[in-house]
Amino acid sequence: MFEQIQSLGRTGLASAASIGRAGVFLIRGINPGRNSKAVAARIVRQMYNLGVLSLVIILVAGLFVGMVLGLQGYNILVSFGSEEALGQMVALSLLREFGPVVTALLFAGRAGSALTAEIGLMKATEQLSAMEMMGVDPMQRIIAPRLWAGFLVMPVLAAMFSLVGIWGGALVAIDMLGVYDGSYWGNMQASVVFYDDVVKGLIKSVIFGLAVTWVAVFQGHDCTPTSEGIGRATTNTVVLSSLLVLGLDFILTAVMLGGF
Amino acid sequence: MNSKKLELAVGAFMVAGAITLILLAFKVSGLSYQAENSTYNITARFENIAGLGERAKVSMSGVTIGRVTNIRLDTKDYVAVVTMAIDKSVPLSTDTSASILTAGLLGEKYIGLTVGAEEETLKDGDKIEDTQSAIVLEELIGKFLFSKSAAQ
Known part of the structure; x- marks a missing residue:
């Protein structure tokens, strides 16, 4: 009994300390350094890894989510006789x-x-310590470009997801179910407001991008440097950031x- | 992958993102940069606008010819004053009438204009005199019940 309470306390203290470390980590990792050309090159490389390579899964998922929304929305709306409102339902959601x-x-x-596994492996093979020995700050060289890339790439991916969706x-509604295409697009344009719907959605995705990359790089940097530790950190990244x-x-x- | 190709890929990615945003703005949210002087404003006073919103359509014979730009309450007479921006290419006679209609049973409210017979046309800032308020279902039912009970 006493031991269980002790372990509870230890877990609590450990998670509080880890939240504190994450905060310090973000403040130290947000500064990408001063040499602007090299910094831009590093961020571009990470934008390729995080953005361009995620493009296929985002586009395919967006297409199918949009198609399912079209099917489900049609079946609900048709019982009210207002299947013309399908466009605005799909677009707004x-x-x-x-x-x-x-x-x-x-x-x-x-x-x-992938970020967590990459940085965790760097830590396990002592690449991060080697960098420090050479006088290169791994926070600037490794962490900052990844944080900035995640921050920049997420709104682009989210916008593409919505558009493809x-x-x-439209593909399902107009071509498969026979909703009149004028009312699909017309109702959508009448009800979607650029600032309230598009811009606010993008603000959300910027914040999510920062949150996910923050959790991912922190878990990688904070993991136990063993193969088991990297595995656990990768799982933690997906669970915590979701x-x-x-x-x-x-x-x-x-x-x-x-x-707002 | 060499850095030239990589930069090209990321550049294409960002350009695609910008195009996506433009498509979302114009195709999806119907944002349009109409020049200030391509429309003229007219106002109409309604007793009840019942759910008409800003950006609602103004149509004539089913064709959209403008949008509602402003709605306010006149605190002297307590009626709603609706300002509409009408396309300059559509001249409206001074005895045009305006009524608030609903698209379908559950659809959005819009303003329908009916053409008049006068030669003279409305100019910027003019007022439509002949208006018909929105039909509120509860009022209609109330009137029906009242006339039933009065008849008995």
């Missing part, structure tokens, strides 16, 4: 919620886990619907 959230979840699985919804994204989404939605 994609732009406001599915675009940012599903992209962030896929991004955590595709890019976040809306197109997929939960963080969903929790943050609720808070952000509440704030944004409150008229």
Whole structure:
């Protein structure tokens, strides 16, 4: 009994300390250094790894999510005789919620886990310590470009996800189910507001991008440098960043619907 | 992969992102940069606008010819004053009438204009005199019940 309480306390203290380390880590890792040309080259390389390589899964997932929304929405709306409203339903749900959230979840699985494994392996093979020995700050050289790349790449991916999803919804609605295409696009354009729906969705995705990459690089940098530790850190990245994204989404939605 | 190819890939990615944003802006949210002087404003006063919103369509014979740009309450007479921006290419006669209609049973509210017979046309800032308020279902039911009970 006493031991269990002790272990509970230890776990609590350890997680509090790890949150503190994560905060310090973000502040130290946000500065990419001064040599702007080299910094840009490093960020571009990471944008390729995180963004361009995630493109296929994001586009395919967006297409199918949009198509499913089209099918489900049609079946619900047709019983009210208002299947013309399908366009606005698909567009609003994609732009406001599915675009940012599903992209962030896929991004955590595709890019976040890879980041954790990469940095964890660097730590396990003592590449990070070797850099420090050479007088190169691994926070600037390794962590900062990845954080910035994740931050920049997420809104682009989320916007592409939404656009492909809306197109997929149109494909199902217009070509398969026979909704009149004028009312699909017309109702959408009448109800989607650029700032309230598109821009707010992108603000969400920027925040999610930062959250996911932050968790991923921190878990990699903080892992136990063994093969088992890297495995656990990778799992932690996916679980923690997914939960963080969903929790943050609720808070952000509440704030944004409150008229922010 | 060498850095030249890599930069090219990331550049293409960002350009695709910008194009996506433009498509979302114009194709999906219907944002349009209409020059200030391609429309003229007219106002109309309604007793009840019941759910008409800004950016609602203004149509004539089913063709969209403008949008609602502003809605406010006149605190002197307590009626709603709706400002609409109408396309300059559509001249409206001074006795045009405006009514608030609903697209479908559950659809959005819009303003339907009906053409008049006068030679003179409305100019920027003019007012439509002949208006018809939105039909509110509860009021309609109330009137029906009242006339039923009065008849008995």
